[in-house]
Amino acid sequence: MIFALIGNQNCGKTTLFNALTGANRHVGNFPGVTVDEKSGTVRGHAEATVVDLPGIYSLRPYTNEEIVTRDFLLNGHPDGIINIVDATNIERNLYLTLQLLEIGLPTVLALNMMDEVRENGGTVEIDKLSEELGIPVVPISAAKNEGVDELIDRAISAVKNGTKPKRIDFCPAGPIHRCIHAVAHLIEDHAVRAGMPARFAATKVIEEDRDIVARLSLDENEREMIWHSVLEMEREAGLDRHEALAAMRYDFIERVCAGTVVKCHESRERRRSLAIDRVLTHKVFAIPVFLFIMLTVFTLTFAVIGDFFSNLLEAGIGALGEG
Numbered sequence: 112m113i114f115a116l117i118g119n120q121n122c123g124k125t126t127l128f129n130a131l132t133g134a135n136r137h138v139g140n141f142p143g144v145t146v147d148e149k150s151g152t153v154r155g156h157a158e159a160t161v162v163d164l165p166g167i168y169s170l171r172p173y174t175n176e177e178i179v180t181r182d183f184l185l186n187g188h189p190d191g192i193i194n195i196v197d198a199t200n201i202e203r204n205l206y207l208t209l210q211l212l213e214i215g216l217p218t219v220l221a222l223n224m225m226d227e228v229r230e231n232g233g234t235v236e237i238d239k240l241s242e243e244l245g246i247p248v249v250p251i252s253a254a255k256n257e258g259v260d261e262l263i264d265r266a267i268s269a270v271k272n273g274t275k276p277k278r279i280d281f282c283p284a285g286p287i288h289r290c291i292h293a294v295a296h297l298i299e300d301h302a303v304r305a306g307m308p309a310r311f312a313a314t315k316v317i318e319e320d321r322d323i324v325a326r327l328s329l330d331e332n333e334r335e336m337i338w339h340s341v342l343e344m345e346r347e348a349g350l351d352r353h354e355a356l357a358a359m360r361y362d363f364i365e366r367v368c369a370g371t372v373v374k375c376h377e378s379r380e381r382r383r384s385l386a387i388d389r390v391l392t393h394k395v396f397a398i399p400v401f402l403f404i405m406l407t408v409f410t411l412t413f414a415v416i417g418d419f420f421s422n423l424l425e426a427g428i429g430a431l432g433e434g
């Protein structure tokens with residue numbers, strides 16, 4: 112069975128991949144480290160393969176790396192998804208989770224960086240979060256190899272038992288709900304033929320995802336009906352289609368997090384990084400600071416280091432000349 116490791120950039124996918132497989136892929140504390148896919152067998156579970164992928168923020172891809180990940184999800188036929196969520200930034204990470212759930216594959220949420228949450232005094236009510244999302248949630252620390260065994264056991268049993276997410280619908284009754292359901296109903300047959308869940312295809316069609324629209328091969332009449340349904344939703348909700356879907360997801364996430372997440376203090380490292388950012392991007396100081404740094408680099412390169420080497424060279428030539 113094949114598991115796709117899916118999550119935002121820098122949430123610890125590769126660290127988890129290395130912990131699960133014993134590989135030594137490059138890990139870095141900045142986004143965009145992984146740019147290609149790589150698979151590996153899980154240690155102690157020869158039947159399970161995990162695939163490390165580039166980070167992604169939404170299933171509507173923009174960059175080449177994001178396309179790699181979405182293509183793997185849609186065409187690589189994974190049996191299950193391990194969704195890695197950075198527990199220090201749950202709200203933002205869950206935006207992708209809600210879209211993954213629409214795919215309808217057995218999914219387990221790996222709540223990573225729990226060591227950092229604990230250290231900074233935060234807590235997450237795991238059972239409640241799991242119940243709200245309708246999938247198993249396993250707290251882990253990939254870097255400390257904590258919870259990783261339980262995670263893979265839960266993921267393997269979800270696939271073996273064919274446990275699909277219990278929930279794919281996050282919108283309360285209203286215009287957005289009506290529109291998604293109307294579109295899902297309209298395209299259902301096309302979605303089945305294209306091997307996509309109707310709910311996932313419906314939100315992508317509403318978001319005007321050309322790749323998905325092309326795969327569905329809708330006729331003129333169907334396109335027209337969808338168009339009307341979306342326009343009506345925009346008029347009733349007073350939001351454009353992208354804002355409407357984003358609002359639906361964020362409203363749900365906000366409500367879930369309010370009941371399950373106790374915010375941790377910001378870590379010392381993050382506070383320091385924010386303070387540096389404030390100076391480097393300040394309206395008035397940014398340019399003088401930039402010029403000062405450039406001048407320092409220039410002086411160091413040409414005066415201090417340059418002089419040192421030119422003196423060394425002179426001394427060398429002098430010594431040779433004397434010899």
Ligand SMILES: Nc1nc2c(ncn2[C@@H]2O[C@H](COP(=O)(O)OP(=O)(O)OP(=O)(O)O)[C@@H](O)[C@H]2O)c(=O)[nH]1
Pocket residue numbers: 118119120121122123124125126127137138139140141142143144145146164165166167223224225226227251252253254255
């Ligand atoms: N404190 C803590 N740090 C972690 C944990 N897991 C990963 N990290 C750190 O988070 C950073 C990002 O880890 P990666 O594994 O490269 O993240 P990624 O999701 O593969 O990142 P991209 O490939 O850029 O999308 C690294 O500095 C890791 O050491 C964890 O459980 N706890």
Ligand SMILES: [Mg+2]
Pocket residue numbers: 124125126137144145164165166
């Ligand atoms: Mg990576």
